[in-house]
Amino acid sequence: MGLVFRGAAEAGLGAASAADRPGPPDAVPNPTPTPPAEGADPGSSRGPGMVLKAFFPTCCASADSGLLVGRWVPEQSSAVVLAVVHFPFIPVQVKELLAQVQQASQVGVTVLGTWCHRRQELEESLGHFLEGLGAIFSHKPWFQLCRERGSKSWSCKATHWRGPASPAASGEDQVMLIFYDQRKVLLSQLHPPMALPDRQAGDTTASAGGLAAVFDTVARSEALFQSDRFNEGPVRLSHWQSEGMEASILVELAKWAAGPVCLFLACLLSLISAASSCRVFKLWPLSFIWSKLSTCEQLRHRLEQLTLIFSTRKAKNPAQLMRKDLIGQLADALIPVADHVAEELQHLLQWLMGAPAGLKMNRALDQVLGRFFLYHIHLWISYIHLMSPFIERILWHVGLSACLGLTVALSILSDIIALLTFHIYCFYVYGARLYCLKIHGLSSLWRLFRGKKWNVLRQRVDSCSYDLDQLFIGTLLFTILVFLLPTTALYYLVFTLLRLLVVAVQGLIHLLVDLINSLPLYSLGLRLCRPYRLAAGVKFRVLEHETGRPLRLLMQINPLPYSRVVHTYRLPTCGCHPKHSWGSLCRKLFFGELIYPWRQRGNKQD
Amino acid sequence: MEDEQSFSDICGGRLALQRRFYSPSCLEFCLSCPRITLRSLTAVTCSVWLAAYGLFTLCENSMILSAAIFITLLGLLGYLHFVKIDHETLLIIDSLGIQMTSSYASGKESTTFIEMGQVNDVVINEAIYMQKVIYYLCILLKDPMEPHGISQVVPLFQSAKPRLDCLIEVYRSCQDILAHQKATSTSPEGGDKIISASNRRSHSGMGAYWHRQEDKSEQDHDPASRIGHCDYVQSFMHTR
Numbered sequence: 001m002g003l004v005f006r007g008a009a010e011a012g013l014g015a016a017s018a019a020d021r022p023g024p025p026d027a028v029p030n031p032t033p034t035p036p037a038e039g040a041d042p043g044s045s046r047g048p049g050m051v052l053k054a055f056f057p058t059c060c061a062s063a064d065s066g067l068l069v070g071r072w073v074p075e076q077s078s079a080v081v082l083a084v085v086h087f088p089f090i091p092v093q094v095k096e097l098l099a100q101v102q103q104a105s106q107v108g109v110t111v112l113g114t115w116c117h118r119r120q121e122l123e124e125s126l127g128h129f130l131e132g133l134g135a136i137f138s139h140k141p142w143f144q145l146c147r148e149r150g151s152k153s154w155s156c157k158a159t160h161w162r163g164p165a166s167p168a169a170s171g172e173d174q175v176m177l178i179f180y181d182q183r184k185v186l187l188s189q190l191h192p193p194m195a196l197p198d199r200q201a202g203d204t205t206a207s208a209g210g211l212a213a214v215f216d217t218v219a220r221s222e223a224l225f226q227s228d229r230f231n232e233g234p235v236r237l238s239h240w241q242s243e244g245m246e247a248s249i250l251v252e253l254a255k256w257a258a259g260p261v262c263l264f265l266a267c268l269l270s271l272i273s274a275a276s277s278c279r280v281f282k283l284w285p286l287s288f289i290w291s292k293l294s295t296c297e298q299l300r301h302r303l304e305q306l307t308l309i310f311s312t313r314k315a316k317n318p319a320q321l322m323r324k325d326l327i328g329q330l331a332d333a334l335i336p337v338a339d340h341v342a343e344e345l346q347h348l349l350q351w352l353m354g355a356p357a358g359l360k361m362n363r364a365l366d367q368v369l370g371r372f373f374l375y376h377i378h379l380w381i382s383y384i385h386l387m388s389p390f391i392e393r394i395l396w397h398v399g400l401s402a403c404l405g406l407t408v409a410l411s412i413l414s415d416i417i418a419l420l421t422f423h424i425y426c427f428y429v430y431g432a433r434l435y436c437l438k439i440h441g442l443s444s445l446w447r448l449f450r451g452k453k454w455n456v457l458r459q460r461v462d463s464c465s466y467d468l469d470q471l472f473i474g475t476l477l478f479t480i481l482v483f484l485l486p487t488t489a490l491y492y493l494v495f496t497l498l499r500l501l502v503v504a505v506q507g508l509i510h511l512l513v514d515l516i517n518s519l520p521l522y523s524l525g526l527r528l529c530r531p532y533r534l535a536a537g538v539k540f541r542v543l544e545h546e547t548g549r550p551l552r553l554l555m556q557i558n559p560l561p562y563s564r565v566v567h568t569y570r571l572p573t574c575g576c577h578p579k580h581s582w583g584s585l586c587r588k589l590f591f592g593e594l595i596y597p598w599r600q601r602g603n604k605q606d
Numbered sequence: 607m608e609d610e611q612s613f614s615d616i617c618g619g620r621l622a623l624q625r626r627f628y629s630p631s632c633l634e635f636c637l638s639c640p641r642i643t644l645r646s647l648t649a650v651t652c653s654v655w656l657a658a659y660g661l662f663t664l665c666e667n668s669m670i671l672s673a674a675i676f677i678t679l680l681g682l683l684g685y686l687h688f689v690k691i692d693h694e695t696l697l698i699i700d701s702l703g704i705q706m707t708s709s710y711a712s713g714k715e716s717t718t719f720i721e722m723g724q725v726n727d728v729v730i731n732e733a734i735y736m737q738k739v740i741y742y743l744c745i746l747l748k749d750p751m752e753p754h755g756i757s758q759v760v761p762l763f764q765s766a767k768p769r770l771d772c773l774i775e776v777y778r779s780c781q782d783i784l785a786h787q788k789a790t791s792t793s794p795e796g797g798d799k800i801i802s803a804s805n806r807r808s809h810s811g812m813g814a815y816w817h818r819q820e821d822k823s824e825q826d827h828d829p830a831s832r833i834g835h836c837d838y839v840q841s842f843m844h845t846r
Contacts, residue, residue, distance in 0.1 A: 050790050051631050051701055077701065176631070176699075209721050210702075539717040540697065540705055542628055551629045553699070558717055 051174045052158050053078035054143060055214055055555070057182035060084045060115070061147070063238040067133065068112045068143060069098065069224070071217045076210040079112050079143060080217045082182075082224055083239040091136050097235050104223040113143025113158075134159075141173060152543075156550045178540070180555040182240035184532040185218045186225075188557050191536055191568065211538055331392035338384045338420060342377050345423070349373050352494065361487045369491055373427055380423045407513045414509040421502045428499035429594065435492035436592030438481055445478035492592065503595075520569035524562070531559035613772035615640070616740050621768055623775065631700030633783060635776050637766045638693040642711065647682075654678050687712040691765040698780060700787045704728075704745060706762060718760075722787060724748055726756060728780040730773050741770045743777060 055070075055078060063084045070081040085094055094111065101109050114130045134142045141158040148154075156175040190212055228241050353370035355361070401408055418425075447453060448471070453464035466474070526533050535557045543552040560568075580588070580595075588595055607627040615621050619640035626634040658674030690711040697705040703721040710716075726746040732739055743762045749755035763773075 053701065174631075176702075178702075209723055211721060537717075537719050539707070539719055540699065540702070542626075542632065542634065542697070545628050551632055553702075558719065 050077060051176050052141065053176050053178055054145070054156060054158075055080045055178050055180055056145070057081060057083075057240060058179045058554075059182055059240045059242060060238055061179070063115070063117065063242070065116045065118070066114075066238070067094070067137070068115050068145065069094075069109060069237070070112050071108055071221075072110065072112060072139070073210070073213050073217075076213060078210060078214070080214050081112060082109065082218065082221050083237040084115050085111075086236040086238065089235055093235055094137075101221065101223045105220045107217055107220050109221065109224060110139055111137035112139055113145065116144070116146040117149055118146065143175065145175075145177075153546065153549060154552060175550050177550055177552045178555050179543075179552065180214070180218075181532075181557075182218060184557055185215055186222075186240065187530075188215065188532050188535040190215045191534065191560055191564070193537075215535075331395050334391060334395075334420075335384065335388050339381065341420070342381045342384075342423075345377055346374060348494065349377075352491065356490065359486065359490065361490070362484055365484055365487045369487070373430075376423060376426065407516050410509050410513050410516075414506050414513075417502065417506060417509075424495070424498050424502055427495045431488075431492040431495040432592050432594055435488050438485060438488050439592055442478065442481050442485070445474050445481065448474040449478055496589065499595075518571045520566060520571055523565050523569040527560060527562060527565045532557045534560040534565060536560040536564065611772075611775070613768055616735075616738060616767045616769060621766055621772065623768070623772055625775075625779070631783065631786070633698050633779050635696040635779070636693055637695075637763055637768060637772070639691055639766045641692075642686075642690060651678055654681075683712075686710065687714055694763050694766050696762060696776065698783050700783050701791075708765065720745060720747070720760065725784070728777065728784060730770070730777055731759070731761075740767065741773055742767070743773050 053076070060081065060083070064086055066087055067085040067089070068079075068081050069083045069085055070079055072079050098109050098111070101107070114133055116130065130144065141160050143156065143158050145156045146154065154177060156177060158173045158175050160173075224237070225239050225241050227235070227237060228239075349370050352361075353366050398412055399409075401412070444454065447461065448466060451463060451466065452461050454460075455462040523534070537558045538555050539558045541554045541556065543554055545551060585595065608624065610622060610624045613621045613623055621640070622638040624636040624638070626636070628634065654677065655674055658670050662668065662670045687710060692709045692711050695705075695707040695709070697707070699705075701722055703719055703723075704725060705717060705719045707715055707717045724747050726748045728743065728745050730741050731744050732741050742764075745760045745762065746756045747758040747760065749757035762776075
């Protein structure tokens, strides 16, 4: 065969493993014998009996015999096989291709060993031939994987050359085969575990955890997967593209065709709708025929719907767009709801003006406040009734903007609630101001009662000597305010609770809007449809094992759980968070200061 | 090579431990939990339906009965799919890592894989669980910052909760493989681990517990309880 292979010692070695390396030898045109190349990695300090790991792609398990091409990771003692180079090949061209790939992808791709997919007949010459290849592409360790065609028995050996001087001292290591789906590992993204927050995320040199190295190697070796065994290049490779090319062509074609097809459909529909509204079709007897055939009726119905969707004219009547006239129903429902709320408020005020919860109120103040608020409600109700004819149109125009999304609709709902409960907000402000004034007055007069004064300059309480008349009037006012406190406090309490209720409802809607805004729909869809793209880790399954054969494992991708997907890919929200803590909120409530639960950016209210 | 033994869990239920020996470097343990019994299922169903019937007699609304049926069905499906674990499997592959799989009664499987580079050690720990003190097997993970520190404790067989005899079997096999792995590992700290591994191996089963006591990483035990446990273990080992 014109190969340079070693002497009898190699033949002896070949004989020991010749039992499982037959196969038809392919002609190798003009192999150039080169000295043992520098493909050997610096030897790692391993002891004997070490188990080496070989990551083998499942797509190459049925490929014809050839050379194994991939990357050797000495720290993990593992070899990641990326492709199989088929016979016939010229070693120089193979080395050129590997050098190109190495330059393009920064991954140390080398020839790792030989792969033999044998048939039934045994051939000694192939054994020697494959041994000879080890001399051309020398690599430490040199893998020899072999598989019987049509059965599940594999055999693998990894040998170390010690050089031509002492060939008999080459040792053999046990090899563990781990099968992986190359396409899935190529597309997958490994997420580091969440439990260690101080670990660096994503090492670029691929020397972090063993599995991260495997994923990284496959992902960065795209340059190797560009040519295939079906291509007419000098080197024929087998990898994941060899089995999946046809399907991906169809998908690509579908993607390219989608845009023009949609445009074409829209034009077609407009043509059809223009043609069908032509007057010719409305003449008798054509119109009589159209009306009798139910297919034509249905087609016309569908065409009407489609033209409505694709039309660019503004709708003449807002009710035309709704099948069930939802907007009208909503507008009709709003007025009675507002009336109902106002009635309930009136009942509440009547109750407060009586003896609420058995407390005895100051009659005069009670009547004043109660009548003031009742008049306010009366104004509000008349305003609502004035607006009622226009509500439907306003609502429809406002509802149009809901086509921008559910979040816009929810925000509109929140604003409508705010507007409808405006009177509650007003009551709260009145009650809070009154209460605040009263509290300030009380505190100041209490200091006077004790003979002290607030020093504005020093911002502290100082003692002060008052005149007798000052003391007398001050004490009088203090007593009045103290006895009027329960009434004011009760009104303040009731309206603050109502206001807090409205604020809570609005807060819930805002929370929902935030949630919808920050939900990563694409990532969730990816997790649902292509779970291998987002990997939390891997899982192994032990395949059928026979004693004496190497251990075979199947490596599958463990997808990320949905909670981690949402947590990792959460979109940044533009919502505002409440600025108060619970303590400051209680303090403000006690002193009657106004509460602004959230402040929009650039929209300060007072 | 496969063999099966039966043990009991901390509540007295029967467990079956299946051990599969694929190669000297690959071992699989499968612990089967007690199945859901007809008695408990009947009891739960009857109680739910009795409560529903009681509500029905109060409210005279027949929707309650159909709602009770739906609740029972959905609750059973949810229990089988999310709560009831059929068997737990531990797969140790030398130089690759340790994989834990929990298979639920509905067939769902949830898997976690820990690479060997992150595993510091596999130990038996004791914990206070409700009113009992139980033993559990756990994996100690390495801290990337500190070479000999522990960053996390991952407990194994949490649903099956086997007793100490079962745990000892699993522990011994795990330590065999871990020792072999550390003896042949290429990492720079392989040296010290080899020494400690050989120390470990030179003792009998008692030695394993002594090693556990000497491990500096048990931060959640105060010395008093450690010594007390050690005494108990000694007597326990002597009586076996």
